[in-house]
Amino acid sequence: MKPGDLTEAVAAVLAAVEAAEGRLAPKKRAVIEAALLCFAETGYAATSTRSIAHRAGVAEATIFRHFGTKADLLLRLVRPVAARLIQPGLVEAQEIFAETEGNLEAKIARMMTARLAFADRYAPLVRILLQELPVNPELHGLLQDSVIGGLIRFLDIALGEEIAQGRLRPIPAPRFLRILASMLIGYWIARSMVAPGEWDDEAEIALMAGLLARGLKP
Amino acid sequence: MKPGDLTEAVAAVLAAVEAAEGRLAPKKRAVIEAALLCFAETGYAATSTRSIAHRAGVAEATIFRHFGTKADLLLRLVRPVAARLIQPGLVEAQEIFAETEGNLEAKIARMMTARLAFADRYAPLVRILLQELPVNPELHGLLQDSVIGGLIRFLDIALGEEIAQGRLRPIPAPRFLRILASMLIGYWIARSMVAPGEWDDEAEIALMAGLLARGLKP
DNA sequence: CGATTTTGTGAGTAAGCACTCACTATCATG
DNA sequence: CATGATAGTGAGTGCTTACTCACAAAATCG
Numbered sequence: 266m267k268p269g270d271l272t273e274a275v276a277a278v279l280a281a282v283e284a285a286e287g288r289l290a291p292k293k294r295a296v297i298e299a300a301l302l303c304f305a306e307t308g309y310a311a312t313s314t315r316s317i318a319h320r321a322g323v324a325e326a327t328i329f330r331h332f333g334t335k336a337d338l339l340l341r342l343v344r345p346v347a348a349r350l351i352q353p354g355l356v357e358a359q360e361i362f363a364e365t366e367g368n369l370e371a372k373i374a375r376m377m378t379a380r381l382a383f384a385d386r387y388a389p390l391v392r393i394l395l396q397e398l399p400v401n402p403e404l405h406g407l408l409q410d411s412v413i414g415g416l417i418r419f420l421d422i423a424l425g426e427e428i429a430q431g432r433l434r435p436i437p438a439p440r441f442l443r444i445l446a447s448m449l450i451g452y453w454i455a456r457s458m459v460a461p462g463e464w465d466d467e468a469e470i471a472l473m474a475g476l477l478a479r480g481l482k483p
Numbered sequence: 484m485k486p487g488d489l490t491e492a493v494a495a496v497l498a499a500v501e502a503a504e505g506r507l508a509p510k511k512r513a514v515i516e517a518a519l520l521c522f523a524e525t526g527y528a529a530t531s532t533r534s535i536a537h538r539a540g541v542a543e544a545t546i547f548r549h550f551g552t553k554a555d556l557l558l559r560l561v562r563p564v565a566a567r568l569i570q571p572g573l574v575e576a577q578e579i580f581a582e583t584e585g586n587l588e589a590k591i592a593r594m595m596t597a598r599l600a601f602a603d604r605y606a607p608l609v610r611i612l613l614q615e616l617p618v619n620p621e622l623h624g625l626l627q628d629s630v631i632g633g634l635i636r637f638l639d640i641a642l643g644e645e646i647a648q649g650r651l652r653p654i655p656a657p658r659f660l661r662i663l664a665s666m667l668i669g670y671w672i673a674r675s676m677v678a679p680g681e682w683d684d685e686a687e688i689a690l691m692a693g694l695l696a697r698g699l700k701p
Numbered sequence: 702c703g704a705t706t707t708t709g710t711g712a713g714t715a716a717g718c719a720c721t722c723a724c725t726a727t728c729a730t731g
Numbered sequence: 732c733a734t735g736a737t738a739g740t741g742a743g744t745g746c747t748t749a750c751t752c753a754c755a756a757a758a759t760c761g
Contacts, residue, residue, distance in 0.1 A: 290708055308618045310528035314749060324710045329750060331708090392617065399614050399676060400526045436690075443673050444666055444691065451665025458617060472654075473662065480694035508738055532719060542740045547720060549738090707758070718747065727738070 274387050275301060278346055285345035293331045295321040300328075300338055305389035308396050309339055339397070343404060346390055347411045354383045355412065359419045369432055370478035377449055377470045384453050391453070417442060434483045441481075448473045492605050493519060496564055503563035511549045513539035518546075518556055523607035526614050527557055557615070561622060564608055565629045572601045573630065577637045587650055588696035595667055595688045602671050609671070635660060652701045659699075666691045 275298050282297055283289050289297070299321035303312040314335055318325040332338040358376050365372045384391050397404055420438035427433040452473065456464045493516050500515055501507050507515070517539035521530040532553055536543040550556040576594050583590045602609050615622055638656035645651040670691065674682045 292709065308526075308528055310526055311618065313747075315747080325749090326710055326712095326751080327708080330710090333750095335749065396614070396617050399610065400529065405677070440687070440690065443669060444694065447665045447669025448662055451661060451669065455661050459623075469658070472658065476662065476694055476698035478698075479700075480696075480698035482697075510739065531717075533717080543719090544721080544740055544742095545738080548740090551720095553719065702761105704761090705759080707756105709756075710752105710754085712752090714749105714751075716748080716750105719745100721744070722742090723740105724742105725738105725740080728736080729734105730736100731732105731734085 271302070271389060274389055277350060277387065278342065278390060281345040281349040282341065284349055286341070290331070292321070292323045292327050295323055296328050296331060296338070297342060301342060301389050301393075304339065304342075305392040309393070309401075339393075340403065343390070343393065344407060346387070347407055350387060351412050352415065354380075355416050355419075359423075362423055368478065369427055370474050373445070373477055374470050374474035377445070377474060378466070380449060381453065381466065381470070385457070388457065392458075395454075413442075431483055433481055436481060445477060448476075489520070489607060492607055495568060495605060496560065496608060499563040499567040500559065502567055504559070508549070510539070510541045510545050513541055514546050514549060514556075515560060519560060519607050519611075522557065522560075523610040527611070527619075557611075558621065561608070561611065562625060564605070565625055568605060569630050570633065572598075573634050573637075577641075580641055586696065587645055588692050591663070591695055592688050592692035595663070595692060596684070598667060599671065599684065599688070603675070606675065610676075613672075631660070649701055651699050654699060663695060666694075
């Protein structure tokens with residue numbers, strides 16, 4: 266799924282919020298949906314509650330009835346998604362990494378493919394995170410705790426095995442993760458924000474995974 | 484120079500704007516300085532003209548006397564810097580690449596070192612660009628024209644030579660640039676925004692340059 | 702069914718926003 | 732020194748902002 270088809274992303278975010286907050290009143294659902302898209306398109310600070318209300322077909326007061334403040338609205342979108350979507354998504358990536366037969370390059374490539382599909386599926390949310398992270402320290406901590414920590418713990422073990430078997434030169438997991446993530450996010454931004462068009466995901470991933478695997482051979 | 488010491492960055496931006504606009508009235512200088520820092524810290528949309536005026540020790544009307552609108556203020560900060568700083572900086576990087584003796588890895592490493600020092604020197608501006616690029620299409624075009632175009636033209640030639648001499652597998656310049664830039668920007672963000680602290684630039688650059696060079700051997 | 706809670710809103714409100722304008726002070730220059 | 736241009740501002744302007752509140756409709760439930 267390429268970004269542009271947003272219905273699945275919206276549905277998934279709604280499900281995540283519903284799991285955190287209980288059954289959602291209909292207008293509350295509409296607000297979540299509208300806010301997600303507005304924030305992704307315009308950025309948090311430049312989005313007015315009025316425009317969210319208008320897009321949701323709802324009175325402005327309804328937003329504040331359900332979410333209290335605009336800042337809370339953002340957090341209550343992002344937090345459940347981090348907990349319900351990103352973390353299990355990472356577990357899935359870990360399983361792929363552990364189960365894939367073959368060399369390190371194939372493992373990395375499959376992991377990247379899964380992560381890229383994930384970013385496409387939740388494109389509006391990824392966009393919001395990319396935009397708000399530099400100015401919103403609260404999101405900082407959220408990601409650090411729920412995502413990076415667990416991923417590094419897993420990578421520590423997985424990479425340790427590869428190193429022990431002489432297939433990988435010694436490299437700390439955070440460094441490995443940073444470089445992999447940088448390349449992947451850089452590719453995602455190029456493909457879906459800077460120059461949308463025809464991209465050959467398979468070839469690009471093969472290149473990046475090959476770089477990592479061959480470049481890190483002992 | 485690590486980010487945090489901003490005096491040089493401010494001075495360089497002032498010089499660039501002065502070159503574009505002629506001698507700057509004292510309060511105009513103060514506005515540029517304050518706006519640069521405010522935008523970098525809080526983001527463009529979340530920064531009020533009032534807060535800029537306050538920080539500059541200037542009446543709010545002075546901002547509009549000199550810059551007309553808030554959007555113009557941003558552009559007239561960024562544009563001259565792109566023209567006067569980034570482009571010559573790239574020429575410098577190209578010279579380093581062309582002149583460095585030794586293998587491809589050493590060339591890439593020296594180029595990366597220069598670009599990293601550059602990003603540190605103009606940290607507030609880099610921060611503004613990173614924050615505003617996703618929501619400001621005008622900056623998009625600015626960067627595309629003044630930076631990426633020229634750099635790709637140069638890389639096309641430089642990489643072509645390496646490929647012809649059998650030191651590099653065939654790779655299109657945009658793809659090479661994207662991967663190099665992703666890793667470098669990712670490192671810069673990690674080091675100066677996510678987890679400031681002790682980082683060994685030399686070792687990190689050696690790792691990234693080594694990855695690229697070894698991973699792209701024929 | 703009656704009581705209570707939940708959901709939703711129109712009509713505010715005070716503060717903040719980008720921006721204007723009439724006016725003064727400063728300046729270079731003929 | 733007179734003159735026109737430039738630099739600077741206090742006091743607004745109308746509009747938008749996030750947010751409140753009294754009140755009504757609907758759903759929930761003993």
